[in-house]
Amino acid sequence: MNNLIKSSLFRYIKPLTVLVPQPTTRRCLSIMSTINNDNIIATTPINKRVQETNTVTKVKKQKLKKYKAKKADPTSPSGVLQFEIDDLLKTHNLTRDEVSNDVSTILNDFSKEDENSITKKYHRIVNDVEILVLTSSGDGLALIDHPVDSTKKQIAIVPFGLPGDITNIRVFKTHPYYVETDLLDVNKKSPIRRDDLIRDKYFGKASGSQFEFLTYEKQLEIKMNTISNAYKYFAPRLVEECILPATGTTIPSPLPYYYRTKITPHFDMPRRAKVLEERPPLGFGQKGRPTWRKETLEVGGHASTLDIDECALATDILNIGLTNERRRFDKEFKNYKKGATILLRENTIVFDETKTIKEQLGEGSRDENGEVSYVEVEDKERGVKLIKTCVTNQKQIVSEYVDGYTFNFTAGEFFQNNNSILSTVTKYVRENLQIPNSKIDEPNYLVDAYCGSGLFSVCSSKGVEKVTGVEISADSVSFAEKNAKLNGIENCDFIVGKAEKLFESISTPNDRTSVILDPPRKGCDEVFMKQLAEYYPARIVYISCNVHSQARDIEYFIKETEKGSHYKIESLRGFDFFPQTHHVESVCVLSRV
Numbered sequence: 078m079n080n081l082i083k084s085s086l087f088r089y090i091k092p093l094t095v096l097v098p099q100p101t102t103r104r105c106l107s108i109m110s111t112i113n114n115d116n117i118i119a120t121t122p123i124n125k126r127v128q129e130t131n132t133v134t135k136v137k138k139q140k141l142k143k144y145k146a147k148k149a150d151p152t153s154p155s156g157v158l159q160f161e162i163d164d165l166l167k168t169h170n171l172t173r174d175e176v177s178n179d180v181s182t183i184l185n186d187f188s189k190e191d192e193n194s195i196t197k198k199y200h201r202i203v204n205d206v207e208i209l210v211l212t213s214s215g216d217g218l219a220l221i222d223h224p225v226d227s228t229k230k231q232i233a234i235v236p237f238g239l240p241g242d243i244t245n246i247r248v249f250k251t252h253p254y255y256v257e258t259d260l261l262d263v264n265k266k267s268p269i270r271r272d273d274l275i276r277d278k279y280f281g282k283a284s285g286s287q288f289e290f291l292t293y294e295k296q297l298e299i300k301m302n303t304i305s306n307a308y309k310y311f312a313p314r315l316v317e318e319c320i321l322p323a324t325g326t327t328i329p330s331p332l333p334y335y336y337r338t339k340i341t342p343h344f345d346m347p348r349r350a351k352v353l354e355e356r357p358p359l360g361f362g363q364k365g366r367p368t369w370r371k372e373t374l375e376v377g378g379h380a381s382t383l384d385i386d387e388c389a390l391a392t393d394i395l396n397i398g399l400t401n402e403r404r405r406f407d408k409e410f411k412n413y414k415k416g417a418t419i420l421l422r423e424n425t426i427v428f429d430e431t432k433t434i435k436e437q438l439g440e441g442s443r444d445e446n447g448e449v450s451y452v453e454v455e456d457k458e459r460g461v462k463l464i465k466t467c468v469t470n471q472k473q474i475v476s477e478y479v480d481g482y483t484f485n486f487t488a489g490e491f492f493q494n495n496n497s498i499l500s501t502v503t504k505y506v507r508e509n510l511q512i513p514n515s516k517i518d519e520p521n522y523l524v525d526a527y528c529g530s531g532l533f534s535v536c537s538s539k540g541v542e543k544v545t546g547v548e549i550s551a552d553s554v555s556f557a558e559k560n561a562k563l564n565g566i567e568n569c570d571f572i573v574g575k576a577e578k579l580f581e582s583i584s585t586p587n588d589r590t591s592v593i594l595d596p597p598r599k600g601c602d603e604v605f606m607k608q609l610a611e612y613y614p615a616r617i618v619y620i621s622c623n624v625h626s627q628a629r630d631i632e633y634f635i636k637e638t639e640k641g642s643h644y645k646i647e648s649l650r651g652f653d654f655f656p657q658t659h660h661v662e663s664v665c666v667l668s669r670v
């Protein structure tokens with residue numbers, strides 16, 4: 078429908094109450110009944126109640142759908158995308174107006190099935206599109222012609238597109254300043270594209286491992302750039318004033334594949350179904366409807382959840398567990414009344430030579446004979462035999478083994494997911510917590526804020542007088558206390574509460590105290606940062622799985638707190654906790670000057 082007809086139609090249905098001659102009303106009703114728009118983010122329901130009289134039909138409360146932007150935390154992926162869009166616009170000398178889309182018109186397009194509808198104009202195939210840059214979420218960004226205004230462009234997000242690729246894409250969703258697309262074909266390959274490296278049979282369809290078609294060196298370089306960009310966006314004053322050191326090279330994961338110690342495949346219940354007649358796909362979400370990997374078009378099916386029987390990122394025992402749990406699901410799926418997520422968490426047992434393996438296994442995922450599955454591994458450095466099982470019960474207590482220390486925690490609770498890199502990262506943290514020029518007779522202290530079940534507290538406890546951990550989850554604190562004891566460590570105290578609770582009772586001398594921060598994705602809050610600056614510790618090591626909130630916090634600490642300006646950023650670098658994905662763990666070290 079062209080704009081003219083549509084706007085005249087809206088004039089009919091906009092008023093709260095209108096009297097419309099019957100033939101026109103019938104047309105309005107049939108048009109309204111076709112509304113099924115993917116782009117509805119917020120809608121005002123259309124009241125379709127019609128009161129018929131002999132000659133006229135009364136249509137009540139006809140309202141247009143309004144587009145309402147979702148509020149996003151600026152440091153969330155959709156918030157960061159806004160900075161990335163502005164960067165791209167700047168490079169191409171464009172303004173936001175010049176890439177804007179009329180989302181409301183699409184939202185109120187009642188004839189979207191018509192060949193000439195506005196929806197069809199927007200949601201189309203575009204050929205020979207060059208991918209220009211990569212976002213921090215690992216997607217390609219491109220500029221394409223605007224479908225309805227030849228003076229404008231559109232910004233397209235292209236998952237699995239790499240800078241330099243020339244691609245065919247399908248636009249399927251429109252936002253005010255960008256469109257979402259599926260990658261259909263790669264006509265010319267980017268020089269960095271290495272499809273020959275792909276191992277995962279679901280790659281290019283499943284969300285998750287997006288970087289398998291890059292060399293590992295390239296992945297590490299991209300993650301280093303992600304950290305630099307995060308500070309450019311969220312700590313611009315530190316960048317402008319040149320008080321930020323160059324981002325260090327990303328520390329690789331010893332295992333680039335088969336490293337994840339926790340996965341959570343899920344299945345959905347078909348809409349309105351009360352019982353499952355057919356076994357639904359069990360696996361991970363599909364990333365759009367891409368078709369560029371022709372050889373894998375049928376792999377995993379076509380539902381929004383792909384049916385996945387192997388995960389190239391998960392450890393061996395989790396893949397065995399996945400096979401077991403899929404077999405169980407084949408038999409039991411009819412018992413489920415709604416969709417569910419299945420937990421597969423690795424459990425590590427230090428082998429006790431006085432007992433048989435079977436005596437030590439505990440509960441875990443079972444094979445077709447009903448036996449708990451396990452694999453044996455060796456810690457060659459310490460000459461210790463380890464047994465790995467796969468736990469599926471959220472409440473079961475599981476163990477991790479890091480650097481000779483054992484950590485117990487509840488299977489459903491947080492613990493770092495890549496065991497292979499933990500020895501490297503805990504060593505790095507320990508070394509960077511050291512207060513320079515420490516004298517032998519002067520004791521040093523440690524504070525572990527957001528301590529979880531005590532990973533950094535325990536691994537950094539040697540050589541310091543006392544460690545104080547603080548953590549909001551009482552359950553995690555109780556495990557942290559037990560973990561210290563289990564490993565024969567007596568100098569750790571743990572407090573339950575928000576991180577800032579620490580400052581109510583802290584008694585260690587600030588000049589001799591180092592602080593570890595390891596907050597959740599949203600980062601620290603200003604109250605905590607202010608009190609931290611007030612306490613004025615000798616060194617701070619800030620670890621984060623969201624470098625964007627880390628950059629925001631570091632700038633706030635240095636620029637907005639009274640004593641923050643007395644600190645210098647000693648180093649900033651990534652650790653690759655999540656190979657083959659876009660995620661990076663960032664570690665920033667601050668010292669007092």
Ligand SMILES: C[S@@+](CC[C@H](N)C(=O)[O-])C[C@H]1O[C@@H](n2cnc3c(N)ncnc32)[C@H](O)[C@@H]1O
Pocket residue numbers: 491492493526527528529530531532533547548549550553574575576577595596597598
């Ligand atoms: C990324 S995890 C780090 C845990 C631990 N450092 C580790 O490596 O296992 C963040 C932890 O912060 C805790 N947390 C979240 N908000 C908090 C707050 N306001 N104060 C203290 N702890 C908090 C969570 O419960 C979680 O255990």
